[in-house]
Amino acid sequence: MVKSQESKESLQDSLQQVIRLLNKHKLVEGLVHKQDMPKHDLVESLVHKQNLAELHKKLDALHPADVAYILEALPLEQRLDVWDMVKAERDGEILLEVSDAVRQTLIADMDSDELLAAAEQLDTDELADLAPDLPKDVLQDLLDSLDSRNRERLQSALAYPEDAVGALMDFDIVTIREDVSLEVALRYLRRLANLPDHTDKLFVVDRDDILRGVLPLKRLVVNDPDLIVSEIMTDDTVAFHPEDKADEAAKAFERYDLVTAPVVDENNRLVGRLTVDTVMDFIREEAESDILSLAGLREEEDLFASVWKSMQNRWAWLAINLVTAFVASRVIGLFEGSIEKIVALAALMPIVAGIGGNSGNQTLTMIVRGLALRQAASYSMKSLLLKELGVSLLNGLGWGGVLGLAAYFLYHNVALGVVMTAAMTLNLLLAATMGVLIPFMMTRFGRDPAVGSSVLITAVTDSGGFFIFLGLATIFLI
Amino acid sequence: MVKSQESKESLQDSLQQVIRLLNKHKLVEGLVHKQDMPKHDLVESLVHKQNLAELHKKLDALHPADVAYILEALPLEQRLDVWDMVKAERDGEILLEVSDAVRQTLIADMDSDELLAAAEQLDTDELADLAPDLPKDVLQDLLDSLDSRNRERLQSALAYPEDAVGALMDFDIVTIREDVSLEVALRYLRRLANLPDHTDKLFVVDRDDILRGVLPLKRLVVNDPDLIVSEIMTDDTVAFHPEDKADEAAKAFERYDLVTAPVVDENNRLVGRLTVDTVMDFIREEAESDILSLAGLREEEDLFASVWKSMQNRWAWLAINLVTAFVASRVIGLFEGSIEKIVALAALMPIVAGIGGNSGNQTLTMIVRGLALRQAASYSMKSLLLKELGVSLLNGLGWGGVLGLAAYFLYHNVALGVVMTAAMTLNLLLAATMGVLIPFMMTRFGRDPAVGSSVLITAVTDSGGFFIFLGLATIFLI
Numbered sequence: 001m002v003k004s005q006e007s008k009e010s011l012q013d014s015l016q017q018v019i020r021l022l023n024k025h026k027l028v029e030g031l032v033h034k035q036d037m038p039k040h041d042l043v044e045s046l047v048h049k050q051n052l053a054e055l056h057k058k059l060d061a062l063h064p065a066d067v068a069y070i071l072e073a074l075p076l077e078q079r080l081d082v083w084d085m086v087k088a089e090r091d092g093e094i095l096l097e098v099s100d101a102v103r104q105t106l107i108a109d110m111d112s113d114e115l116l117a118a119a120e121q122l123d124t125d126e127l128a129d130l131a132p133d134l135p136k137d138v139l140q141d142l143l144d145s146l147d148s149r150n151r152e153r154l155q156s157a158l159a160y161p162e163d164a165v166g167a168l169m170d171f172d173i174v175t176i177r178e179d180v181s182l183e184v185a186l187r188y189l190r191r192l193a194n195l196p197d198h199t200d201k202l203f204v205v206d207r208d209d210i211l212r213g214v215l216p217l218k219r220l221v222v223n224d225p226d227l228i229v230s231e232i233m234t235d236d237t238v239a240f241h242p243e244d245k246a247d248e249a250a251k252a253f254e255r256y257d258l259v260t261a262p263v264v265d266e267n268n269r270l271v272g273r274l275t276v277d278t279v280m281d282f283i284r285e286e287a288e289s290d291i292l293s294l295a296g297l298r299e300e301e302d303l304f305a306s307v308w309k310s311m312q313n314r315w316a317w318l319a320i321n322l323v324t325a326f327v328a329s330r331v332i333g334l335f336e337g338s339i340e341k342i343v344a345l346a347a348l349m350p351i352v353a354g355i356g357g358n359s360g361n362q363t364l365t366m367i368v369r370g371l372a373l374r375q376a377a378s379y380s381m382k383s384l385l386l387k388e389l390g391v392s393l394l395n396g397l398g399w400g401g402v403l404g405l406a407a408y409f410l411y412h413n414v415a416l417g418v419v420m421t422a423a424m425t426l427n428l429l430l431a432a433t434m435g436v437l438i439p440f441m442m443t444r445f446g447r448d449p450a451v452g453s454s455v456l457i458t459a460v461t462d463s464g465g466f467f468i469f470l471g472l473a474t475i476f477l478i
Numbered sequence: 479m480v481k482s483q484e485s486k487e488s489l490q491d492s493l494q495q496v497i498r499l500l501n502k503h504k505l506v507e508g509l510v511h512k513q514d515m516p517k518h519d520l521v522e523s524l525v526h527k528q529n530l531a532e533l534h535k536k537l538d539a540l541h542p543a544d545v546a547y548i549l550e551a552l553p554l555e556q557r558l559d560v561w562d563m564v565k566a567e568r569d570g571e572i573l574l575e576v577s578d579a580v581r582q583t584l585i586a587d588m589d590s591d592e593l594l595a596a597a598e599q600l601d602t603d604e605l606a607d608l609a610p611d612l613p614k615d616v617l618q619d620l621l622d623s624l625d626s627r628n629r630e631r632l633q634s635a636l637a638y639p640e641d642a643v644g645a646l647m648d649f650d651i652v653t654i655r656e657d658v659s660l661e662v663a664l665r666y667l668r669r670l671a672n673l674p675d676h677t678d679k680l681f682v683v684d685r686d687d688i689l690r691g692v693l694p695l696k697r698l699v700v701n702d703p704d705l706i707v708s709e710i711m712t713d714d715t716v717a718f719h720p721e722d723k724a725d726e727a728a729k730a731f732e733r734y735d736l737v738t739a740p741v742v743d744e745n746n747r748l749v750g751r752l753t754v755d756t757v758m759d760f761i762r763e764e765a766e767s768d769i770l771s772l773a774g775l776r777e778e779e780d781l782f783a784s785v786w787k788s789m790q791n792r793w794a795w796l797a798i799n800l801v802t803a804f805v806a807s808r809v810i811g812l813f814e815g816s817i818e819k820i821v822a823l824a825a826l827m828p829i830v831a832g833i834g835g836n837s838g839n840q841t842l843t844m845i846v847r848g849l850a851l852r853q854a855a856s857y858s859m860k861s862l863l864l865k866e867l868g869v870s871l872l873n874g875l876g877w878g879g880v881l882g883l884a885a886y887f888l889y890h891n892v893a894l895g896v897v898m899t900a901a902m903t904l905n906l907l908l909a910a911t912m913g914v915l916i917p918f919m920m921t922r923f924g925r926d927p928a929v930g931s932s933v934l935i936t937a938v939t940d941s942g943g944f945f946i947f948l949g950l951a952t953i954f955l956i
Contacts, residue, residue, distance in 0.1 A: 012852065019857070065733040073853040075861055186699060195696040197735060200678055217695045218673040221664060254762065255543040257675060257755040259737055276754050277735040280761065284732065287765030288847065294772060295843035296836065303848040304861070307868035314840050314869070321836045322877055325829040326884065332825040333888075339817070339824045346817050346824035347810040350831070350940070351803040358774060358799045362792050365773035369766065370781040374490065375551040379497070383553055383782070390785035391792070399800055406804065410811075462828070 014062060015070050021055045022078055052085075059086055068097035071106070075304045080109050091118035096126055101302035103133055112138050116145075124150045125170035125272075128157035156242075165249050166242030168282060169263045169272035172196030175205045176229060178212050183225035185215070198275040200259040204233045211239065211262055211270045239264050240274060246282055253279045293451050296321075317455075324459035328353070331463045335470035338478050344411045345473050348420060351403060353465030356427035359395060360457040363388045363435025368449045371439055381440050388432040396425030415477055423469035430468070431461045492540060493548050499533045500556055530563070537564055546575035549584070553782045558587050569596035574604055579780035581611055590616050594623070602628045603648035603750075606635035634720075643727050644720030646760060647741045647750035650674030653681045654707060656690050661703035663693070676753040678737040682711045689717065689740055689748045717742050718752060724760055731757045771929050774799075795933075802937035806831070809941045813948035816956050822889045823951050826898060829881060831943030834905035837873060838935040841866045841913025846927045849917055859918050866910035874903030893955055901947035908946070909939045 025048070059067060059082070067086060071079050071094070083106055086094060091110075095103055095118060107115065115138045119127060124146075131139055131154070143151055153171060160166030174195060176185050185202070189195065201216045213235035223232050239262045240249050252258065253276060263272040292300065296317025301310060332339070332349070339345050367384065370376030376384060400421040408417035434457050439449035503526070537545060537560070545564060549557050549572070561584055564572060569588075573581055573596060585593065593616045597605060602624075609617055609632070621629055631649060638644030652673060654663050663680070667673065679694040691713035701710050717740045718727050730736065731754060741750040770778065774795025779788060810817075810827070817823050845862065848854030854862060878899040886895035912935050917927035 063734065069733075069851075069853075072851070073855070073858075075858070189699045190702065193700055195700060198678075198737065199696050200676075200737070217699060218677050221667045221695060221699060222671055222673060224668065254755070254758055255547075256541065259676065259678070259754065276737065276758070277732070280732055280754070280758055283758065283761060283765075287761075287768075290765070290769060291772070291847070292843060294769070295839045297840055297843060301844060303844060303853050304858075304865070307865055307872065310865065310869045311872055314837075315873070317840070318833060318837060318873060318877055321833055322829075322881065325832040326881075328832075329825045329829050332828070333822075336821045336825065340821045343814045343818045343824075344811075346821075346827075347807045347814065349824075350810070350828060350944075351800075351807050353828070354803045354806075354940070355796065355799055359792075359796060361773045362775055362795070365770060365775060366779060366781060369769070373547075373550070375547075375781050377493075377551070380551075380553065380782075387782070387785055387788065391788045394785065394789055395793070395796060399796055403800065403804075462832070466828075 011066055011069060014058065014066060015073055017058060018055065018070055018082060019074075019078070021051055021058065022081060025051050025055065025081075055082075056085055064090060064093040065097045067094050068102075071098055072102050072303070076105060076306075079105065079304070083109060088114065088117060089121060092121035092126070092130075095130055096122070099300055099302070100133070101300050101305065103130075105302060107133055107135075112141070116141055120145065123170065123172070124153045125157060125172075127154055128167065131158055160242060163246045164242065165240045165244040165246055165263055165274060166272075168246055168249075168278045169240075169242065169274050170196075170278070171272050172199075173203055173262075173270060173273050174199060175203045175209075175270065176215065178204045178206070178228075178230040178233060180229055181225065182220060182223055182227050182229065182232070185220065185229060186225065198260055198277060203262050203270055203273070204229055205270050209269045211264050211268055213237065214262065237262065239268075241265070242271060246279075247286060249274060250279050250283050250286075290450055294454060296455070320455055324455065324462065327459070328462040328466055331466045332470065335466075335474060338470055338474045341478055342416070342473065344407075344413075344416065345470060348407055348416075349466055349469050352420070352423050352427050352469045353462045355399065355424065356431045356461035356465045357458045359392060359428050360431030360435045360461045361454055363391075363432050364439060364453055364457050367436055367439045368453065371443055371449055376440075378440070378444075381436065385433065385436045388436055389429060392428035392432040393425065396428040397421070400424030400428070413477075416473075419469070419472045419476055423465070423472050426468050426472075427461060427465040430464045431457065434460050489544055489547060492536065492544060493551055495536055496533065496548055496560060497552075497556070499529055499536065500559060503529045503533065503559075533560075534563055542568060542571040543575045545572050546580075549576055550580050550781070554583060554784075557583065557782070561587060566592065566595060567599060570599035570604070570608075573608055574600070577778055577780070578611070579778050579783065581608075583780060585611055585613075590619070594619055598623065601648065601650070602631045603635065603650075605632055606645065609636055638720060641724045642720065643718045643722040643724055643741055643752060644750075646724055646727075646756045647718075647720065647752050648674075648756070649750050650677075651681055651740075651748060651751050652677060653683045653687075653748065654693065656682045656684070656706075656708040656711060658707055659703065660698060660701055660705050660707065660710070663698065663707060664703065676738055676755060681740050681748055681751070682707055683748050687747045689742050689746055691715065692740065715740065717746075719743065720749060724757075725764060727752060728757050728761050728764075768928055772932060774933070798933055802933065802940065805937065806940040806944055809944045810948065813944075813952060816948055816952045819956055820894070820951065822885075822891075822894060823948060826885055826894075827944055827947050830898070830901045830905050830947045831940045833877065833902065834909045834939035834943045835936045837870060837906050838909030838913045838939045839932055841869075841910050842917060842931055842935050845914055845917045846931065849921055849927055854918075856918070856922075859914065863911065863914045866914055867907060870906035870910040871903065874906040875899070878902030878906070891955075894951075897947070897950045897954055901943070901950050904946045904950075905939060905943040908942050909935065912938050 062070070067090070071082060074082060091114065095106060098106065110118070112135070115134060119130060119134070119138070119142050122130065127142070134142070143154065146154060157167060174192070176188065199217065201214045202220070203211060204213045204215055205211055213233040214237045215229055215233040219232050238252055238256055238258060242263055242265070253261070259276045261274045262270055263274055265271050288300070297313055301313045305313070367376060403424060404417035404421035407420040408414055438453045438456055442449040442453060540548070545568070549560060552560060569592070573584060576584065588596070590613070593612060597608060597612070597616070597620050600608065605620070612620070621632065624632060635645060652670070654666065677695065679692045680698070681689060682691045682693055683689055691711040692715045693707055693711045697710050716730055716734055716736060720741055720743070731739070737754045739752045740748055741752055743749050766778070775791055779791050783791070845854060881902060882895035882899035885898040886892055916931045916934055920927040920931060
């Protein structure tokens, strides 16, 4: 009876089934084509039809999110085959569920009429999610087809940047007046017959739509129906403005365990609401884009994107790294004379640079996280820097000492071992300093410290590590 | 009236205020101490008291999550000062809100009685979160103080691994029978007077606590009170088992936009529920631990942890890197003869290794993400490998060609340029191959491909890059 959490297994099963049916379908089509069989051949045609019917049935039974999952897990050709089999009236909700990259491949496969039909099934706030991916003429047709209230909503939602509350809010708000009894409120709700998803509270507004408070459903159902709304509503609620940053809103949702929250304009007039499912999607997307940007992927990439598309997504990072690696290479070039004399330097120098980069990235990650959570602030920079320098000094003397010994045993040169230890320690101190300073500086200049600071610190510890090690070696060994 | 999203600014303000008051407080204490003033000096004592009162008032007015935030943002000494000023009866809820690392510093500051008192304010499911951080004797006292039902619940919650649904669920379930009318259900709820947080649905169970379905509150309030629960409840609900993986549950929450979901045992008997706020915390923690582990931080680290604690958290990663860097260094050592003859090789080799590492990590990130979302599976490995090899081939010929030209212009040696381009291309192909194979292999052996695969691929592309470049140079240039 209960659809239990075999649902996850069954999602994998569904994917396997779709693939199996697709392959059978292809096989039959291939046979018909190859053997030049007459298309009306009874048996083949029956199998073919049966297969297709089974696929259609399977897809129709799946939740839109599950169809989206299957589309994302299929290579482009099969993906479009499945997409063509999905009932047209479900296109809209499925487009909402797939990732941006996959959505583009699906939209590219649809003509204007299909797109318009899909869009017309959606609410205004859902349209706002989809709109940026639609061709201009379809978007214009769509705007023309809306009534003035919804057109205005859509245009204002599109005007907010992607990371503002205004771009995430929806308009599924149920409002009541504060001077009615709960009995009246309940009667009003019964007339509505259905409440929007995630309705955990009603918004209490006055005649001018000014927010007066909120009435949680759970208060509505446990209180005496003769009480008046204003007596049991709460006015201690978290509300947002459309121009608020979405990630601040997300933190407030986590902090105060919200399910929905009102969005009000500067006059405290209710303009929409924010729901936990949207916030959760936002958090997930942010976390993924952090991880992707750490690896230098500019944006979400369709796993089955073409080679050409993937290159576009990745070339910028490689170009930057080419430049920083080239700079480091020129630093080494400065010391070619020393390396010619002591070739062991060439073998040892990547160790100094590499460990510096790793240690610097550890510091950086701590500080970036502290800044994002606002636990780190300018007043704490000094104490954080001192702490990180302390960690680096101990690591440098410890691990640097180990490496110095290794260098001594390999090359039977005491001075080389000492230079190795000293260079490690200095490069770790450099890494700690930059690991603290880079994110603080980026924040001061209004930039997101999570983006690009890893490249920057690795560039510094590479070039710096080579310079320190080869420089010390030139002074003391040559 | 409405606490608007200035709340975020005001959180920063609160932090600043607390710091200001703390500093004043310290200043006064310092004065008293330094000048050896009599403690009962009237004026000083008044200022002192006033200061403290203001701090207490400020702290009392803050939401537990906000106090937790302030504690996390303060260096250890000040943190403990503030902690001592928090009302004892709020200790429990605040301990729940702080991060694990900070919680340990707070618990270390409390004696057994204080801990026991704090723990006794909490629900069983909250206790389960706290319990692993408590000293053994306190935990035992706590178990003894519980009634048998709650003791059993706590022990079973503690028995589940941290990433299982059983460790995240709570026991705040409101159940009804399916054969009563909505009218009766509403009367029952009114007798309860208060519903648990996040109650968006009632769980419909039979006499043996077997789950029969769920009744969303929003259905309850819009339907005719004369209807029977079984007529309007839904039995098409997602339920979990306590031993289900928490991250599968989290995906189901996102996929199906859930607010709460029932947790049932193998006989479909209702044992608890999962709520969206817990799931959201879990998602956030997972995302953070992914980012931390990418940088080789073993666990969440208190921003203001001592140098010693930080070293413990970070040494393992540095040790691993030391080993891989040492191996790469020995690979270079094999070719010292070649480097002695053409010292330019020493300057160029880190470029080949570095770009390989970066490109490999891009591939790796895509594949790990695809595996985590289950979009990548064994049947797609071949097509993914072909795609990544294609990207690498083009990048190798393109960027490798640029570098080959650069090497030619720097050293006026055509053969060196050609070796450079060839080595870049081969190392990028190696990076792509390993970027696809490593995560698939780790998954096959039941390991999390997100942990450690980045170290592994960098080790391969470093040593491999040096070997390929110096090897080609030795064959063709020496």
